Amino acid sequence: MIVKNQVQLITYPDSMGGNLKTLNQVLLKHFSDIFKGGVHILPPFPSSGDRGFAPLTYLKIDPDFGSWEDIKEIGKNFDVLVDLMVNHISRKSEYFQDFLKKGRKSEYADLFITLDKYWKNGEPVQSDIDKMFLRRNFPYSTFTIEESGEKEKVWTTFGKTDPSEQIDLDTKSLKVRQLLTQFLQNFKEQNVKIVRLDAVGYVSKRLGTSCFFVEPEIYEFLDWIKELADSLGIELLPEVHAHYSIQYKLAEHDYWIYDFILPYQILDTLINKSSKNLLQYLKDRPHKQFTMLDCHDGIPVKPDLDDLIDSKEAKKVVDVCVERGSTLSLILSDEHKGKDGFDVHQIKCSYFSALNCDDDAYLAARAIQFFAPGVPQVYYVGLLAGENDYESVEKTGEGREINRHNFSLDEIEEAIEKDVVQRLLKLIRFRNKYEAFNGKFNVLDSGDNEIRLSWKKDQKCCTLFIDLKTNKSVIDYIDKYGNVTQYHI
Structure with missing residues (x-):
């Protein structure tokens, strides 16, 4: 197995010291024994927007961040994970720029979804659009072809501008598959071990559907x-924000999945001091998952937790987060909002701030994450117990910048000295080293205001106990001498 059952870091290439070289220096100086599972470097490629998620190419690294040699240097000590935005590419890419110049005469024309591939004469039908899970007000952009002056409508799922910066790729096209093959082959050459398939749920499009995770096309x-990835020795991680049943279908097909349910469930547990929903969830979920609490987006709510949470109760949790400084990302399509109008897509905040900057609550949250079966990922802001960054939001106008603070080397040194960060590092070391985490997981009988979870392998056993009234967490474990030892987190 390529994926290691140890803790991973998620970071932007420039968020821990300014570039990939300093990132490597910080990792080696402070975290050499912390991120044994690897480092997920959010898009370091040349990009025209969405903080790297509108890539021009995957064959180069943005020179502001460094080079492929810097990625290889990091890869000497940490398995590297990068993103492949299989659904789209930048309109500034050489491929789309050629299309803008020559139109249908471009050798790259078939990379893109001109609307005549789906609608007669290329004219979109509103009744079809109404059924789609929209990420913008309409799923296409109109461009003028330079040589002919013709207007071309092309599919654009994402993008805040009009026309969009992110142009959808036609993944049924042979040319797209040749291009994706080239990108993955390059990742192999650069010693990338894991590739996250970002926005993969949107690649399957069929009129009359949501155009999201359309079966069976998505599986094809x-x-x-x-x-292809297997032949290159690369592990894939599909990234799908959807109703949890879709995630479970992926798990049934033996894909790694993301646990986008856990962050909210833990938040709800710690805010309401009740473990009932969380423990039931932990009993039923697939084990082959990557777990997280925070990331470059917000804490998922809808559609990830549809049918798992009550809208009225969820609104109370959301309201607490808003009181603590969070902002919200909302569902655009009326058809995909709750019947009662509940429309919260994600809660935008740092996880530490969502827990009111309470050290014990935050460590309890991390302990639950690390005990939940799966490969734990820790986002760099969460690693350093970062708080909501309102200044970045105001400066950029991007709400998600609330949890995307760029730490200078001095800020990193300062954060590492915080008691909560030192306690977190100790907990990560325990999670990385203790053998029982490769054994059998159990949810133990627990009172409503407590949590008891255990792992056992051969003679090694560890049990997590959390008192939700105080947020105090304790691990009882068998040490190397066979003695029961207590670790107060």
């Missing part, structure tokens, strides 16, 4: 790209 694409 996933099976194709998995066969």
Whole structure:
């Protein structure tokens, strides 16, 4: 197995010291024994927007961040994970720029979804659009072809501008598959171990559907790209924000999945001092998952937790987070809002701030994450117990910048000295080293205001106990001498 059952870091290439070289220096100086599972470097490629998620190419590293040599240096000590935005590419890419110049005469024309591939004469039908899970007000952009002056409408799922910066790729096209093959082959050459398939749920499009995770088309694409990745020795991690049942379908197909349910469930547990929903969830969920609390986006709510949470109760949790400084990302399509109008897509905040900057509550949250089966990822802001960054939001106008603070080397040194960060590092070391985490997981009988979870392998056993009234967490474990030892987190 390529994926190691140890803690991973998620970071932007420039968020821990300014570039990839300083990132490597910080990792080696402070975290050499912390991120044994690897480092997920959010898009370091040349990009025209969305903080790297509108890539021009995957064959180069943005020179502001460094080079592929810097990625390889990091890869000497940490498995590297990067993103492949299989659904789209930048309109500033050489491929789309050629299309803008020559239109249908461009050798790259078939990379893109001109609307005539779906609608007669290329004219979109509103009744079809109404059924889609929209990420913007309409799923296409109109461009003028330079040489002919013709207008071309092309599919653009994402993008805040009009026309969009992110142009959808036609993953049914042979040319797209040749391009994706080239990108993955380059990742192999650069010693990338894991590739996250960002926005993969949107690659399957069929009129009359949500145009999101359309079955069986989605599996045809996933099976194709998995066969390719397997041949290159690369592990894939599909990234899908959707109703949890879709995640479970992926798990049934033996794909790694993201646990986008856990962050909210833990938040709800710690805010309401009740473990009932969380423990039931931990009993039923698939084990082959990557776990997280925070990331470059917000804490998922809808559609990830539909049918798992009560809208009225969820609104109370959301309101607490808003009181603590969070902002919200909302669902655009009326059809995909709750029947009662509940429309919260994500809660935008740092996880530490969502827990009111309470050290014990935050460590309890991390302990639950690390005990939940799966590969734990820790986002760099969460690693350093960062708080909501309102200045970045105001400066950029991007709400998600609330949890995307760029730490200078001095700020990193200062954060590492915080008691909460030192306690977190100790907990990560325990999670990385203790053998029982490769054994059998159990949810133990627990009172409503407490949590008891355990792992056992051979003679090694560890049990987590959290008192939700005080947020105090304790691990009882068998040490190397066979004695029961207590670790107060």
